[in-house]
Amino acid sequence: MILLDGKKTSSDIKIEIAEEVKKIKAQGKKTPHLAAVLVGTDGASMTYVGAKVKACELVGFESTLIELPEDTTEEKLLNEIEILNIDNEIDGFIVQLPLPKHIDEQKVLMAINPDKDVDGFHPTNVGRMTLDLPSFIPATPFGIMELLERYKVETSGANVVVIGRSHIVGRPMSILMSQKRPAGDATVTVAHSRTKNLPEITKKADIIIAALGIPEFLTGDMVKDQVTVIDVGITRVDDVSKKRGYRLAGDVHFESVSKKASFITPVPGGVGPMTIAMLLKNTLLACSYKN
């Protein structure tokens, strides 16, 4: 079993990006600048936005963090987005999800200028990606594709099962893996909460992408030997034996599945860090349009 090491791979990518930034600065060109908008004080969201800001510092990007209170109105948030849309210093920005329930997420994401939408969530970028046109690819799917490619996992003609159909992971993954691209050309099945006899489907999969947000849902008896498993899930499960009072669990029961898998991502240290690295790659691309 080979571990698809997202922590090491994301570090390699950040080193590559840092080298690119040094060249950009040496040429007197604009330094990439990423902004992040955080609404509220959800612990996980604060961790992830903090990691994005720290990653920017590491590679030499400029970064701006806008923190708004939990009770921020939708109108106030939309105003902040419009300010970022017209600020030429900002190359790309993200609005950290999830948003508080009183705010319409889709309306907020559609307010982001597609040319600055480094999350790749705007319908324009989703449409462009679907039509094989240059676009920002959502960071988590982008990171999964990069992992599969760098570890040379065979995907052409493979039976891929994507479990979960979210707009930010499952849906784009199903599109990307079916496209003619490195780590693509697969035959894709999208499973979800309404899928019947899921174990019969997963047992036939060469590659499984688990992105449904149910801790340790996928177990060893649900997969075949030599399967490749990508665990997108990350749930904080109470665990008093841990310093932080919780442990991180993926959607995959690692102990039983890793006994059968040929490749598997760990949680933590798999897809998560890749999400951060690929967001930086999207920001570098956004900035390149100006340089």
Ligand SMILES: Nc1nc2c(c(=O)[nH]1)N[C@@H](CN(C=O)c1ccc(C(=O)N[C@@H](CCC(=O)O)C(=O)O)cc1)CN2
């Ligand atoms: N605007 C966005 N919101 C959210 C996105 C996104 O891509 N754009 N994705 C997720 C959260 N996410 C990025 O924001 C994210 C999740 C996990 C990690 C990560 O590195 N996890 C570590 C463990 C971190 C911890 O200690 O909890 C790991 O898996 O090793 C990075 C980014 C939802 N929101």
